[in-house]
Amino acid sequence: MSAYLALFWTALGAATILPFYSEFLLIALYNRGLDPFGLWLAATTGNTLGALINWLIGRHLTHYSDRRWFPFKAKHLHHAQAWFQKYGVWTLLLSWMPIGGDALTFVAGVMRVRFGLFMLLVAIGKGMRYAVVIAGLSSFFS
Numbered sequence: 838m839s840a841y842l843a844l845f846w847t848a849l850g851a852a853t854i855l856p857f858y859s860e861f862l863l864i865a866l867y868n869r870g871l872d873p874f875g876l877w878l879a880a881t882t883g884n885t886l887g888a889l890i891n892w893l894i895g896r897h898l899t900h901y902s903d904r905r906w907f908p909f910k911a912k913h914l915h916h917a918q919a920w921f922q923k924y925g926v927w928t929l930l931l932s933w934m935p936i937g938g939d940a941l942t943f944v945a946g947v948m949r950v951r952f953g954l955f956m957l958l959v960a961i962g963k964g965m966r967y968a969v970v971i972a973g974l975s976s977f978f979s
Contacts, residue, residue, distance in 0.1 A: 840866050841875055845883035852887025852963075854908040854939065859884065860970060867974050877971055881964040888932055888942040888959045895946025909943050917944045926950055929958035933966035 844866060850857035859880055866876055894908065901907050902914075917940035921928050929945055932938045945955050 840869070840871055841879040844876060845879040848880040848883030849887040849890075850883075852884045852939065852942070853890050863967070863970060864974060867971065868978070873971050873975065877964070877967050880967045881960065884933070884963045884967070885956065885960045888939075888963070889956070891939055891942040892946035892950070892952075892955055895943040896949065897946075899947055909940055913937070913940045914944065914947075917941050918947070921945070921948065926954060926958060929955060930962040932959045933962045 844859065844862050847857050847862050848859040851859040863876055863880055867873065898907075902909075902911075917937055920937070921941060921944045926945070928941055929950070932942050934941075942955075942959060
């Protein structure tokens, strides 16, 4: 159980501005023979909740954006906001991307995307990401 919790927390951190990479732990745990569905569930849940943190920051803390400690730089936010405005909420399906994904979830908060829609699209995107990683591991190591 502690391995799944470790993956959950690592995936949660990876979806925020913290320098975590959940794939390394996922691969190690997969190689130890842990249940692939349990790994997928822990990683997807943690990563989706980490994205929710970004959404909450965007929704409630943008008045601190001029502070040095604020987690998102203006350049990245403008790019993500332009992408978001051009393609709409469907861009949240790409929130799994290592570059720009976190900014998209933050911008979704700034733009007041409804909570339920946000969670659905982000969970689908992140769930598919980890499903592809696990499927790749399965085919590589079989």
